[in-house]
Amino acid sequence: MSAGMRLYDLAGADERVRFSPYCWHTRLALAHKALSAETVAWRFTEKEAIAFSGQGKVPVLLDGEHCIHDSWQIAEYLEATYPDRPSLFGSTSEHALVRFVERWTTETLHPAIGRVIAPDLLAMLHEKDRAYFQTTREAAFGTTFAAMILARDEALATLRRVLQPLRSTLAAQPFLAGSAPNYADHVAFGAFQWARVSSPVTLLAADDTSLQAWCERMLDAYGGIARAARRAV
Numbered sequence: 001m002s003a004g005m006r007l008y009d010l011a012g013a014d015e016r017v018r019f020s021p022y023c024w025h026t027r028l029a030l031a032h033k034a035l036s037a038e039t040v041a042w043r044f045t046e047k048e049a050i051a052f053s054g055q056g057k058v059p060v061l062l063d064g065e066h067c068i069h070d071s072w073q074i075a076e077y078l079e080a081t082y083p084d085r086p087s088l089f090g091s092t093s094e095h096a097l098v099r100f101v102e103r104w105t106t107e108t109l110h111p112a113i114g115r116v117i118a119p120d121l122l123a124m125l126h127e128k129d130r131a132y133f134q135t136t137r138e139a140a141f142g143t144t145f146a147a148m149i150l151a152r153d154e155a156l157a158t159l160r161r162v163l164q165p166l167r168s169t170l171a172a173q174p175f176l177a178g179s180a181p182n183y184a185d186h187v188a189f190g191a192f193q194w195a196r197v198s199s200p201v202t203l204l205a206a207d208d209t210s211l212q213a214w215c216e217r218m219l220d221a222y223g224g225i226a227r228a229a230r231r232a233v
């Protein structure tokens with residue numbers, strides 16, 4: 001039953017600020033299926049609060065007796081459990097192609113955006129998360145936040161090159177899924193929502209019209225839940 005769903009969702013110092021791109025995948029997927037979940041604010045260092053899930057990352061979704069972690073697993077769970085609601089994927093072959101969008105977003109787009117915005121996240125995180133976040137992310141990027149700030153223009157130029165296939169696709173159609181969004185759009189847009197909520201940096205150039213227009217459509221989708229999200233900056 002969806003009535004009792006709970007979603008553990010990454011929060012900043014202000015618990016209303018929810019910035020995880022992966023949690024946005026899930027929030028948009030729930031909205032797509034017209035399902036609601038009570039969200040539970042969670043911080044990076046609160047590992048014990050989600051220890052019941054057997055791992056240490058969010059999103060974690062509780063639905064009755066089911067506990068699911070990993071945004072892709074959650075999307076597949078929602079699709080299988082609520083087949084009468086609008087589909088997140090469409091056909092079997094579309095489902096397989098959305099997996100590619102999810103992998104490209106996680107493995108290429110997230111690092112490219114992260115290089116631009118990661119240092120900004122420190123200021124909006126809860127104090128107890130800051131040292132953990134800086135240490136783990138500097139190790140992951142192989143550089144310091146101070147060096148990333150100095151190299152920000154270069155990182156932004158790289159990101160804008162990385163976005164080219166997304167840009168040209170969205171110049172030809174309103175959404176990645178065609179005339180209406182599906183989980184491919186939730187995933188790719190989740191990356192932009194991450195930046196929008198947590199960083200003052202403008203990722204897109206003013207003349208990047210196809211991407212700007214798609215972001216506006218995604219901000220308006222599902223009753224405007226992404227646009228209504230509280231921003232740290």
Ligand SMILES: N[C@@H](CCC(=O)N[C@@H](CS)C(=O)NCC(=O)O)C(=O)O
Nearest residue numbers: 020021022056057058059070071072
């Ligand atoms: N593959 C996972 C990745 C989830 C993930 O990395 N979540 C981040 C928040 S954006 C997290 O909880 N990180 C915990 C940590 O770094 O300790 C998914 O798709 O859900």
